[in-house]
Amino acid sequence: MTDTSSTRPADSEAKAPRRSLLHRLMRYLPMIAPVLLWAVPCWVLLYGGQDWPALVTVVGTALFVVGLVVMPLAMARGHGRRQQDRAAVLGDSLLGISWVLFTWSVLLGVLLRLALTVAGVGEGEDRARIVTWAVLGVSAALLAWGYAEARRVPRVRSLDVQLPRLGAGLDGLRVVLITDTHYGPLDRARWSARVCETVNTLEADVVCHTGDIADGTAARRRAQATPLGSVRATRARVYVTGNHEYYSEAQGWVDLMDELGWEPLRNRHVLVERGGDTLVVAGVDDVTAESSGLAGHRAHLAGALNGADPDLPVLLLAHQPKFVDRAAAAGIDLQLSGHTHGGQIWPFHYLVRIDQPTVAGLTHHGTRTRLYTSRGTGFWGPPFRVFAPSEITLLVLRSAEQPASK
Known part of the structure; x- marks a missing residue:
């Protein structure tokens, strides 16, 4: 593996991206979202x-009011300046519970009422109580299942990806993608070790x-991230920053990954060679890097x-799928991303689809x-995954021309 890195002064490509509709709406969500999430159910x-x-x-009613008050306060203490892990776990859990209750209160409040009307169950207490118990039952089942899904070691998702320009000597190259591990308030050191064993x-x-290693500094989450040093690859272990690194001392994470034996691809590339053919493996900082104010951090594809x-x-x-517009303009063969x-x-x-071209x-x-977007290896915030299973991805690269021996 040959390292051919380079960085150039910032140019027009490094300009901060225009704020999307989702980002503009986010200004108002902290005020209205908690009220809706608790008031509707x-x-x-x-x-x-x-x-x-x-x-x-x-x-x-008192329980819903307590949830409405405690959730934002706990999240502020957990993810704000105080960084209190227990508060973060409480606030994140309440956020997940309220989202599931809100979703199924809306869906069953409308669809089940309609079905009961068609079935001849008219307006009245009986119909209202059927809806209530259905919402509670479905929500409880999904939260229990979602918690188990979030905490388990991800299943491996395998697929072949044909790249017409890939040389025959590289046909069958095995690329494993992990991303969005989000080591955080819930200690997942054992989970991390089992993920690495699976890899x-x-x-x-x-x-x-492809980034979002953790929520918190490298010093604080080091024990959970350390198993990454045991990951094996015959030719390269490479890493790029995600947006969450820029919430918590991104350079510390770059340094730790380097210490663990990974190649931080901060607007640079390495060459992977096999069978007389070569693949360029490049990486860029997250698109939010420049706005973080951290010197030298920016998304710079030309570099x-x-x-x-x-x-x-x-x-x-x-890290983010939306970088694919720049990748396509530059003729990149395959982009790997997470984030969603x-x-x-x-x-x-x-809601994610408003901000990203694919989920x-x-x-x-x-x-x-081509763009491959992983559903992520870990989870952020609420310790639940509902109809969005985590994954470890194995991509087997295929050339248009198969080698003669195959």
Whole structure:
């Protein structure tokens, strides 16, 4: 593996990206979202036609009010300046619970009522209570299942990806992608070790981590990240920063990954050679890097490719799928990304789709570029995954021309 790195002064490519509609809407979400998340299920479960005893109504309402007050306070303490892990776990868990309750209060509050009307169950307390118990039952089941899904070691997702410019000598190159591990308030050191053990069973030529390693500084989450040093690859272990690194001393994470034996591809590339053919493996900082104010951090694709033979195929690591517009314009063959978590808790993927061109899977962009977006290896915030399973991805690269021996 040959290292051919380069960085150039910032140019027009390094300009901060225009803020998307989702980012503009985010300014108002902290004010209105908590109220909606708790008020809607409170109304559906307690005031939608059920004639509950007064004690049930009072206690139930009090619980929703407590959730509305405690959730933002706990999240502020957990993710703000104080960085209190227990508060973060509480706030994140309440966020996940409220999202699931809100979603199914809306869906069953409308669809189940409609179905009951068609079935001849008219307006009244019976119909309201059926809806209530359905919402509670579905939400409880999904939260239990979602918690188990979030905490388990991800299943391996395998697929072949044909790259027309890939030389026959590189046909069958095994690339393993992990991303969005999000080591955080819940100690997942054992989970991290088991993920790395699973990666090592895949006999990878190249292992990639496309960012969002953790929530917190490298010093604070070191024990959870240390197993990454045990990951094996025959040719390269490469890493790029995600947006969450820029919330918590990104350079510390770059330094730790370097210490653990990974190649931080900060707007640079390495060459992977096999069978007389060569693949350029390039990486860029996250698109939010420049706005972080951290000196030297920015997404700079031209710098990442500087010195590379333009006739060679390029595998690009970029944390966010939306970087694919630049990748396609530059004729990149394959971009690997994470960031979206596949939505993590259904139906959040509809909101993610406002900000990103894809949520998960393999997609085609422009005349040449393919993008693979992982649903992520870990989880952020709420310890739940609902209809968005985590993954460790094995991509087997295929050339258009198979080698004669195969």
